[in-house]
Amino acid sequence: MNNIDTMSVNAIRVLAADAVQKANSGHPGLPLGSAAMAYELWAKHMNHNPANPKWANRDRFILSGGHGSTLLYSLLHLFGYGDLSIEDLAQFRQLDSKTPGHPEYGHTVGVEATTGPLGAGMGMAVGMAMSEAHLAAKFNKDNYKVVDHYTFVLGGDGCMMEGISSEAFSLAGTLGLDKLIVLYDSNKISIEGDTDIAFTEDVKKRFEAFGFQTLVVEDGNNLEEIGKAIEAAKADKTRPSMITVKTKIGFGCPAKEGKASAHGEPLGADNVTALKENLGWPKQDAFYVPEEVYDNYKTIAKSNAKVEEEWNAMFAEYAKAYPEMKELWDTYYDENAAKKLIDDEEFWAFADKPEATRNLSHMVINRIKDILPNFIGGSADLAPSTKTYMNGEGDFSKNDYSGRNLHFGVRELAMAAIGNGMALHGGLRAYVSTFFVFSDYVKPMARLSSLMGVPLTYVLTHDSIGVGEDGPTHEPIEQLAMLRSMPNINVFRPADATETIAAWYHAITSTTAPTALVLTRQNLPQLPGSSKEALKGGYVIDDSKKAVPDAIILASGSEVELGVNAKAELAKEGIDVRVVSIPCMDLFEQQSAEYKEAVLPKAVRARVAVEAATDFGWGKYVGLDGAYVTMKGFGASAPANLLFEKFGFTTENVVATVKGIL
């Protein structure tokens, strides 16, 4: 290893240690331990152009062990990404800085994914590799491999312990994603001590079981060995690869090296000094990097820029040779392609007969697939039930990456992470699907969708006690509250065809937030009052005669029908009720105060919320004087119609509840 390489590796270490020390908070252990593999990868094996971080064909790199963010920030600074300055590094973990505690997508240029919750990056990397494989299958032509890049992910023991990594990599092996390369920072240390206390498994063997090529680098500071392993990984054209890189946590810091205490706290000023001395660093000044090191990084960055130039030239030729493909490419990368559908009558058409919203969703999915060629998705082994199959679009498999139907297996959490990865990659609009009750499994990764603002769509069917015989383990109660309470996700629970189409319209036109579609197993009638107003999240679906009604019934999904029926009954008794459909509480909240007042006049205090779910979250509309027809506990196993009756979801009970508060 020549001196400039050593210096360049150590620059990462020094910057990471200084940043954590300055912040007096952070995780120096991972950056110190894995600086060498990261440098070798970024400097010599990864196609990336710091001058254009959004180059479509760049190799992707995800730091799954997001706590080691200073590793990434140091690399981004040294390579000159987005003018990330020394001052930015010195502002590590400070208010409004570009260098938050964990890497945040959309916040810092060059960060491909938000990571921190362990294992998440592993799943997202698989999603990116799937996107690459699909786009390559769709776009590449002889001599024009316009989509041809690797996805690298780096994580440690924690990422490997998390179940999501087993889920994601089992699928990656099945799919033979040969351009996925996992760097396992194996340092044998966890927060509670040596990994032997909880993790003696043979990780390499597990990956062999998944169908990976497995490689081992015994000395995590040996750049040559690391480089050879990466090239061997690239050379395998049938399997993904996992490289175990044996490292020492906190490498270079004599007092901390190999210890759990190196993980998540500053080294201490004395130890930072000792680190620099030990590494033979020329100066002790904080954030000092010799010019020759910067020059080295600059040289590499320039040569990387050339790689993009070559690609640009190839792409220009490709566009000439295949103008129809260039046009298709632009469609794939047009986030707003679906907006034209707002007035498309065919898109909004439906048959006026009772239908489950999951079936209506299936109808819409099969419309969208013809409109958006980059629409892709699938289910965690429930497509026949969640009705998410795109007819005639083939299955994404090892033998054919052009299929648009994804089979995730029974792996809900990895599915959501993979969906995030696909959305982050660019070029595709993805959806994922499972039973609504299993949004519980999905939640940690749905949170990342929301935090990153990626427009992934969650199709969640079997949305209430309407599940029926499968019983309480399969009947959502609190899942609506769980998702509605999460920032930056729009949760639709449509009441009929129009609202289902509106929900999908919202989903495929969103550019800044994920959407969840919560759909029934059972048939629902088409409601005369439903309309595109559903896009506002809440609207009057069946109005009172009087401007100020005697009472307001609020409902969503399958219970809107109950509200409409109760209103009709109450009218017979001279009680004038307004029915408000709330297909998406999140969007309704975002409407103007005027609109909300028009729909829900404050003067009307007799308000009843009707929803086959917990009442949790409805109080802001129901107030102190209203009432609820909601679930008070878990569901039960019986035919659905009997359950609705048992739990009070009847016209009679809604009528009685309204009268009870008048």
Add this chain to the structure above:
Amino acid sequence: MNNIDTMSVNAIRVLAADAVQKANSGHPGLPLGSAAMAYELWAKHMNHNPANPKWANRDRFILSGGHGSTLLYSLLHLFGYGDLSIEDLAQFRQLDSKTPGHPEYGHTVGVEATTGPLGAGMGMAVGMAMSEAHLAAKFNKDNYKVVDHYTFVLGGDGCMMEGISSEAFSLAGTLGLDKLIVLYDSNKISIEGDTDIAFTEDVKKRFEAFGFQTLVVEDGNNLEEIGKAIEAAKADKTRPSMITVKTKIGFGCPAKEGKASAHGEPLGADNVTALKENLGWPKQDAFYVPEEVYDNYKTIAKSNAKVEEEWNAMFAEYAKAYPEMKELWDTYYDENAAKKLIDDEEFWAFADKPEATRNLSHMVINRIKDILPNFIGGSADLAPSTKTYMNGEGDFSKNDYSGRNLHFGVRELAMAAIGNGMALHGGLRAYVSTFFVFSDYVKPMARLSSLMGVPLTYVLTHDSIGVGEDGPTHEPIEQLAMLRSMPNINVFRPADATETIAAWYHAITSTTAPTALVLTRQNLPQLPGSSKEALKGGYVIDDSKKAVPDAIILASGSEVELGVNAKAELAKEGIDVRVVSIPCMDLFEQQSAEYKEAVLPKAVRARVAVEAATDFGWGKYVGLDGAYVTMKGFGASAPANLLFEKFGFTTENVVATVKGIL
């Protein structure tokens, strides 16, 4: 295989097929495929006494593939458990029957765990095996192995795909839980078709990587081979075992065997007839079982009863030889042992200085460990941060199962399932712990805690933007809403030492519901008004002068202090405010209408909720006229004090908000 065994196996198949057909709903595939292994296990290798399903030393059996519930119900009926009758089987999946769609703990005698969400049973089985190992280490004496039983778990491809099984079994291998035996019903079929579409991994090899003994039975109908494998599994005294049993889904039904369609729908009347003909079943009548088959099961049940008799005799001798151990045993199995603490001054004592509630919790944990010898728990690799270590109580490890500190590794979901399994096993009172934001990972299994009503305690620290520099991936926003909205769990967010002790008191005295403790990273002051009233979930912590205050401030945890400070400021301006602390919304909801009215008089409409979390769920107390000081989106990365300021959690802002609605 002799005729009566064949008949007994087929009785399971016939009953399962009939039950699903009668219900016109259910999953016949698993019971038909795995009837032979289940029979062989229950009839010849499992110590269980149908006459006493709660015998402490019984072998445990969990059907992780809970959708195959008719397998379990048929076994329970045939062995004579709890008078589960043919009529009960005929009522499969009907309202209020003993035979719901998925097995429910506490609902049907002999069901050891609620299953259905795939993989859950795998994790719970590991927990049961850990309980057995710990209790054995604590109680067994030479010649008196009073705790000495196996834990069997049966699941299919779906359970193996779920990440939780990798998490749980990686830990089981690390811990060398030799009395854990996994039966893998390998039929190569999933709902979307052949498992090859998503699951080509070498499962056996994965288990080898985890450190399991792996065994294979090529013919899932060969009782002798199954029996041999089970005995070989028992014979390994250093490792858990996994037996791959190759089966055909829907075995015996010519039109369905080996097909995905056998999984989750009735076979159809004609196919049930064909099944019975194909199996040579003597009669076509629904639910017909020949007397000789019943006799066979009865004979086995009787001989099993003898095994318990022998154990009872041994235990009686043991009690004589070691009276102090018998006394200890009774303490372990006394669910109400902690109730005496309600007036124990030492238990409720604390120092009057600012302290983080996670540290206070650590203090209480270390009191409880001395009071409840069966108190056991640990963290998902975060004990130094969540402060859950019991000092001087040793670590539970392969070399020493008597340790009371559990190391789960970075495996939150499996941790919760394992905690459930430990609680279900009996004899121990368990807690599990992680960062509050990672309750997202925990949620699916916390739901099972709630559904089963097991008193597992969740210690969830770093409860808000008080996390600070780690940033939004680590800062809970919607997690309080997520857990509060779930039925049958009590979520405490204590404001100081008294409330923290109260929360723990509730947790260790609960017998019917899990408890979540949501604790701060940062210091909080001791509040003069806090009291044991916290056990009511909500109470007046700082009262107004007037009986009807001008306004009410509601808060929990770290924000109660803000409420108290704002009240003092407002008093200077002549505004008379009441401060209500809501440490546990769930318990407050359960109080009488009178109590709730006394705390929150309906006449007072000026109400402000203050909580460093989403406002979601506070509306029921705040009403249409109140206001919120809450989080409107995700957090950020910065020192905690700056974040509280940035997001409006200041006395000034609370004061202004109160004045804004007066």
